[in-house]
Amino acid sequence: MPGPSPDLVLALLADARLPVGGHTQSAGLEPALTYGGLTAADVPAFLGGRLATVVAVEAGTAVVARHRALTGGALADVEEAWAARTPSAPLRESSRALGRGYLRLAQRLWPGAEPLAGLGRTPPRPLVLGVVAALAGLDPGRLVRLCGHEDAATLGAAALKLDPLDPADTVAWTLAAHPRIEELARRLAPLTEPDEIPATGAPLVEELSLVHARTTQRLFQA
Template structure:
């Protein structure tokens, strides 16, 4: 069994063919909506303290359910809880598209996993649920799973900046580290949750509005 940290690095690698390169984690909608470059670090930190914690919490609960049983009966309730905490249809659609990419990776790398096979039978499961199934299959530690979700969200957004509003890449690295540091105080608490009710209910109305406006634009570089 591969080490939990190694698995986290694999799944966080931008070269992983999940379709993540087509998503800006809300950065393109934000910049098109009027976000200034000087405000990007605050945007990333705010994202880390809100919607990213919803994603991370959902993934941890999914992992718990899949470890308990390969085809858990509580997954529908979990997806409903995630959807209730993700009111933007555009953001839900983006997560489901990413979930499809992770499911494909999971079926290829862990072909005998009943948990991942279960996800493949669901109707467009969100990314967090599929990540939970992968984490359960590979016995990934909950804390590593939380940090993976946080890093992936922040790194996708920060990487998009280099295409949308080019800046010194070293500066962007600093933004990523600072945003991940913001999430660190929440890692332990999130790693312990086991029920949908315990998932943080944190929203980002401005970012959700930007995402909805972005979804109907005819000219855009990223899907979301």
């Protein structure tokens, strides 16, 4: 019996109800609203900034990890490249927490799959997503779209918990972001080597994550 189509797997992985801990994240929105002076009206611009910086790093890392998983290459230098482009310790820890959730799910869905063994015990999310994409037959373009859509949807879901908004507005934000996600897919899909991963810093996101990590009254981990 053939396996599920890549499009169905993509829909599954993009589902916010996936048991990987995504509900604990705000994609940086909570600290941005609390300490960064943003309002709900600024969220679309904030999302655009994340797509150009944070998401570009995450998606690029995932694409290279997918390539390594398919070619039997090591993932250690891919993880090092991701860490060098993610200087905030709280953001690295958050990504590893999500990575453990994805890894647990992947081990359940693809038991004994050799590429999963190379991820170690605390892999960051983009590495696991890259390996999962290889196992599920997702091409690089779909993988980048998944990373971009997930970030946009995470922001939208967090916004509804942090500010009284019309849910239709958050869906409109996500849809409006899709042309930028398509541009990312065109640019990042050909990547194969760690040094090709974008090094697009997001100093404000990094700084606010450090402030957020010291806060005891918060809804989200990051």
